[in-house]
Amino acid sequence: MLAEYTGAVVILAVALVLASALLGIHLLVGPRRSFAEKDEPFECGERPIVSPHQRFSVKFYIVAMLFILFDVEAVFMYPWGALFTELGWFGFVEMLTFVAVLAGGLAYVWMKGALEW
Secondary structure: OHHHHHHHHHHHHHHHHHHHHHHHHHHHHOOOOOOHHHHOOOEOOEOOOOOOOOOOOHHHHHHHHHHHHHHHHHHHHHHHHHOHHHHHHHHHHHHHHHHHHHHHHHHHHHHHOOOOO
């Protein structure tokens, strides 16, 4: 039974050895120069206008979490679409239920004003 996992263990070992070797080579060969400009925060090639420690609005995080939540919908819809003919009516009804729950959540979030800036 453990022989089934041999391939995965070999790939994991090769990945760990390769990552360790690359990090070790970087530490041995890489440059170690440090100067003031290098230590400044970098924003698209421009000097920062405001402090990088400035707090973001809570709405930014709410919109980001909602984007991730509703983006998961696409992850579940792709395999459903690929197997649409094999799943038949059962798969169709299940996906309608899934989309209805997500649409209800979207309507709730929209009515609460979480998508307003």
